[in-house]
Amino acid sequence: MKTQEKRRGAKTIEQMFASQAINSSHDNPFGMARVVVVGGGVIGCAIAERLTLDRHEVTLLERDQLGCRASGAAAGELSPHSEAAGGTLESAVRSLEMFPELVARIEKDSGVRVEYHLQQALQPALNEKEAAKLRASGGRWLDAQECRSVEPSLTPDVLGAVLRQEAHITPPRFVRALARAAAARGAEVREGTPATGFMVADGEARRVMTPGGAIDADWFVIAAGPWTREVAMGAGINVEVRPQRGQLALLNPGATSLTRTVFWSSGYLVPKPDGTIVAGSTEEDSGFDDRPTVAGIAKLLNFAWRVVPGLGSATLERTWAGLRPVTPDGEPIVGPVAGIANLIVATGHHRKGILLAPIAAATVAAAIK
Numbered sequence: 001m002k003t004q005e006k007r008r009g010a011k012t013i014e015q016m017f018a019s020q021a022i023n024s025s026h027d028n029p030f031g032m033a034r035v036v037v038v039g040g041g042v043i044g045c046a047i048a049e050r051l052t053l054d055r056h057e058v059t060l061l062e063r064d065q066l067g068c069r070a071s072g073a074a075a076g077e078l079s080p081h082s083e084a085a086g087g088t089l090e091s092a093v094r095s096l097e098m099f100p101e102l103v104a105r106i107e108k109d110s111g112v113r114v115e116y117h118l119q120q121a122l123q124p125a126l127n128e129k130e131a132a133k134l135r136a137s138g139g140r141w142l143d144a145q146e147c148r149s150v151e152p153s154l155t156p157d158v159l160g161a162v163l164r165q166e167a168h169i170t171p172p173r174f175v176r177a178l179a180r181a182a183a184a185r186g187a188e189v190r191e192g193t194p195a196t197g198f199m200v201a202d203g204e205a206r207r208v209m210t211p212g213g214a215i216d217a218d219w220f221v222i223a224a225g226p227w228t229r230e231v232a233m234g235a236g237i238n239v240e241v242r243p244q245r246g247q248l249a250l251l252n253p254g255a256t257s258l259t260r261t262v263f264w265s266s267g268y269l270v271p272k273p274d275g276t277i278v279a280g281s282t283e284e285d286s287g288f289d290d291r292p293t294v295a296g297i298a299k300l301l302n303f304a305w306r307v308v309p310g311l312g313s314a315t316l317e318r319t320w321a322g323l324r325p326v327t328p329d330g331e332p333i334v335g336p337v338a339g340i341a342n343l344i345v346a347t348g349h350h351r352k353g354i355l356l357a358p359i360a361a362a363t364v365a366a367a368i369k
């Protein structure tokens, strides 16, 4: 029932690309519109940045601070193959291909370096069953000896691994660069400004309410992560999205080194440019509680120690957690909602929101043209 509501209410990324010509009474001869984007995470900021390219007049509302939630907490892996959840492989690969151009544009316009770089990733197998599955999954297969020669700190229990070329970015910088680039092209970015409701009349949203007053616009985009449900309720729309907690630990590896990202079922170890290693990540239903826990961090540390035994002597620098926006079927919701012609929702990017931000932004831009 709830999934039906979602399917009825908004289009998937693939559907949007299949029908990019969306007519709207808000079209004008110059193709410009006034757009309010609610939510200053990576999705809202990427949308704002993309819309300013089309010369739309954009106002971005962030309740707290830009990137203060999952988007600032994320590890920064741009890995289409790593986990099943968070959109299709095709859309993830397409979004990854959009990064070089996007990064060049926002670094130039914002003056912020986002530390984007290509990075190899290894997915090791510990038993024959895993090995058979991974060999069939694409990428280059390395046997046990090759594995240890490219990544000597891996446990000797590894039977082999798939090696893939992926990429990495620093999420808080990415969010900041997107917002600054949008602002440099005229967007108004308002932090500390929550959307508290909408005025809807005759099947159209007319204005969004904030504590500082109402804002009129032609289009409204709700990209408030797991809070999208609460925000959309303000327009009488039900969006099936919930929070899922993911915890992370930052390790200082001392003498142990890792040069490639290592994936392991739902876990990963990500070497950062400064030599530290991020160990992630849990998947938990904790409501809107985004504090790390003893059990969650213990699980991550055990995993890290098992895969790279030398990390037993690493020091624990920091722990933190974020709330991923998750839909019932794990697919993002990006597109206009049923019943309100000029209201768009963009959420549910689960474990791949950083990776999928460019394609989400392009999808929304296609709807507003």
Ligand SMILES: Cc1cc2nc3c(=O)[nH]c(=O)nc-3n(C[C@H](O)[C@H](O)[C@H](O)COP(=O)(O)OP(=O)(O)OC[C@H]3O[C@@H](n4cnc5c(N)ncnc54)[C@H](O)[C@@H]3O)c2cc1C
Residues within 6 Å of the ligand: 038, 039, 040, 041, 042, 043, 044, 061, 062, 063, 064, 065, 066, 067, 068, 069, 070, 071, 072, 073, 074, 075, 076, 077, 078, 079, 193, 194, 195, 196, 223, 224, 225, 226, 227, 231, 245, 246, 247, 248, 280, 281, 321, 322, 323, 324, 325, 346, 347, 348, 349, 350, 351, 352, 353, 354, 355, 356
């Ligand atoms: C531990 C962890 C690791 C991750 N690692 C990766 C990774 O390596 N690669 C990857 O691609 N993805 C990763 N992800 C997933 C990614 O972080 C998310 O999918 C993505 O950040 C979601 O972005 P968002 O903009 O939809 O939501 P959010 O980041 O939650 O942003 C929503 C924003 O809306 C604001 N807001 C809420 N209510 C209102 C309101 N009423 N008015 C105005 N603003 C409002 C919030 O304050 C928030 O800033 C990870 C997630 C976690 C938790």
